[in-house]
Amino acid sequence: MVVFGIELKGSDAIVVVVEKANDGQCIGKEYKKISLNSTNQDDAQSFRDLFVALIDQYSPSKIVINTRQQKGEYAAGAVTFVMEGILLTLNQVDVISVAGATIRAKLKSGAIQTQLDGYPKYTEKAFQLASLGCL
Amino acid sequence: MSLNQFIETSQYGKEIEKLFIEKQELEFLSCNQDGANGEIILAKNKHLNREVAIKIYDHEKDSIIHEPTLVARINHENILKVHDAGLLSSQGYSTSYYVMERAQESLTSFLNRERISTQLALKLFKDLMKGLSCLHSKEFNLIHRDLKPDNLLVESNCLKIGDFGSIKRLNSSNKSFVYKHSILYRPPESFGSQGFFDKKSDIYQAGIIFAELLGCSLSTNGENYLSRRERAKYDALRTYAEKAILIDKVIESRITTQKLVDYSKFPFYIDTKLISIIRKMVCSHEKRFNSIADVLAALTVYERSKKNWTADKYGNLTLEQFKGKDYQIVLERGGYLIKHRRCSQNFLQIPNTGVYDSKEAAYKELNRIISKK
Numbered sequence: 001m002v003v004f005g006i007e008l009k010g011s012d013a014i015v016v017v018v019e020k021a022n023d024g025q026c027i028g029k030e031y032k033k034i035s036l037n038s039t040n041q042d043d044a045q046s047f048r049d050l051f052v053a054l055i056d057q058y059s060p061s062k063i064v065i066n067t068r069q070q071k072g073e074y075a076a077g078a079v080t081f082v083m084e085g086i087l088l089t090l091n092q093v094d095v096i097s098v099a100g101a102t103i104r105a106k107l108k109s110g111a112i113q114t115q116l117d118g119y120p121k122y123t124e125k126a127f128q129l130a131s132l133g134c135l
Numbered sequence: 136m137s138l139n140q141f142i143e144t145s146q147y148g149k150e151i152e153k154l155f156i157e158k159q160e161l162e163f164l165s166c167n168q169d170g171a172n173g174e175i176i177l178a179k180n181k182h183l184n185r186e187v188a189i190k191i192y193d194h195e196k197d198s199i200i201h202e203p204t205l206v207a208r209i210n211h212e213n214i215l216k217v218h219d220a221g222l223l224s225s226q227g228y229s230t231s232y233y234v235m236e237r238a239q240e241s242l243t244s245f246l247n248r249e250r251i252s253t254q255l256a257l258k259l260f261k262d263l264m265k266g267l268s269c270l271h272s273k274e275f276n277l278i279h280r281d282l283k284p285d286n287l288l289v290e291s292n293c294l295k296i297g298d299f300g301s302i303k304r305l306n307s308s309n310k311s312f313v314y315k316h317s318i319l320y321r322p323p324e325s326f327g328s329q330g331f332f333d334k335k336s337d338i339y340q341a342g343i344i345f346a347e348l349l350g351c352s353l354s355t356n357g358e359n360y361l362s363r364r365e366r367a368k369y370d371a372l373r374t375y376a377e378k379a380i381l382i383d384k385v386i387e388s389r390i391t392t393q394k395l396v397d398y399s400k401f402p403f404y405i406d407t408k409l410i411s412i413i414r415k416m417v418c419s420h421e422k423r424f425n426s427i428a429d430v431l432a433a434l435t436v437y438e439r440s441k442k443n444w445t446a447d448k449y450g451n452l453t454l455e456q457f458k459g460k461d462y463q464i465v466l467e468r469g470g471y472l473i474k475h476r477r478c479s480q481n482f483l484q485i486p487n488t489g490v491y492d493s494k495e496a497a498y499k500e501l502n503r504i505i506s507k508k
Contacts, residue, residue: 032428032432034432034435035435035436035439037435037438037439042438043438046261046431046434046435046438047435049261049264049265049431050428050431050432050435052265052268053264053265053268053426053427053428053431054428056268056269056271056272056273056274056427056428057268057271057272057273057426057427057428058273059272059273059274
């Protein structure tokens with residue numbers, strides 16, 4: 001089973017592609033930082049096309065993204081919601097949101113790993129999201 | 136030309152006659168000589184009241200006949216829709232046909248007809264990438280193996296992949312045997328006794344097409360690839376066959392040493408970031424982009440700072456909609472002037488700029504001005 005974990009942060013989507021092996025271990029296939037340059041139609045289309053190409057390449061079972069606060073002092077950036085909107089229109093695959101609290105609980109119980117060896121620090125959260133999708 | 140005249144003159148006369156007897160709903164309209172390797176017939180489906188293109192082609196007696204049938208399952212905006220396919224004869228080589236939707240013109244004639252802006256070139260290239268991504272997807276696992284401007288069709292500034300005679304479904308090794316048409320577009324890994332084609336080979340061919348879209352066209356005359364020494368050797372040869380073999384060898388050597396694309400031929404206003412993307416598409420198999428997603432990701436990075444330059448038929452350059460303004464480099468008063476405008480008004484010379492001797496000098500100055508803003 002292949003799962004995409006996507007952390008939406010600022011104007012970037014940090015993607016980690018993970019495959020669940022037969023022994024239940026999560027193997028990292030690829031990671032990418034994809035930016036939404038602006039919120040105009042051309043850039044939104046380019047962003048979508050890139051995800052469609054990634055989906056074509058790996059045919060994932062699901063995409064897991066991080067839930068972000070919509071209002072208040074710590075509300076997420078507006079561009080992340082545009083990115084989320086684009087991802088939700090991808091009809092080839094199920095897109096689900098997971099809250100930060102759920103990730104923390106799973107990490108505490110040891111159900112998911114913190115990080116993949118050899119992957120940069122910035123992919124940590126995206127990997128955790130992908131691992132959650134593999135459960 | 137009528138159907139009977141076409142049947143008499145075409146090398147596929149018998150097969151075409153058989154096709155039109157079997158498919159009573161088809162009405163012959165004309166033939167199209169644009170396609171290589173086979174014949175293209177334009178016809179009308181009387182039942183559906185729509186025009187279609189029929190490709191008749193030869194192939195070896197293997198499962199390739201089924202490949203257009205595989206494509207028929209695909210419903211993608213950048214891949215020509217295949218409505219029907221079948222075998223017409225199997226004496227010596229097999230001859231098959233497939234019926235597909237009709238598009239306006241090939242990319243070759245589109246590029247010959249008009250000069251396109253960098254933005255349109257990018258759009259057409261992305262269309263190619265999207266279609267290719269669908270073919271390469273895990274679901275279909277197909278490779279095209281013969282991507283070239285003749286096999287791509289353009290309709291209303293939208294590019295579609297056509298000609299499925301060479302399409303192959305990949306087996307477990309993810310490699311296919313070599314398809315030997317169009318030497319100019321063959322990737323380096325396809326040569327030699329261990330030659331093969333895989334998904335990265337399609338990326339190579341797409342890279343060559345991208346270079347052509349951006350104005351660096353490949354010469355179709357093989358003699359243009361000869362060096363001075365090779366030219367002397369070529370002139371000494373007597374027969375056409377010997378000459379053709381030499382030209383093929385020269386082109387093969389250019390491809391395997393990654394010297395086919397002459398980067399000095401790109402218009403000077405093409406961004407070096409775009410040229411780097413092309414270099415990484417047409418380099419050796421190991422160093423090339425691994426997937427379509429990697430190519431699109433590199434394009435996204437370029438698009439952060441993209442500039443939409445267009446050259447018109449008089450050689451004037453226009454940069455459209457850059458930070459709310461249009462710019463122009465125009466030949467006037469015996470030199471090149473830099474002009475700008477806002478909101479589609481008339482172009483006016485930018486204050487404190489002079490008359491430049493060359494287009495390149497004006498381009499450099501304009502870049503300096505807009506990078507300050």
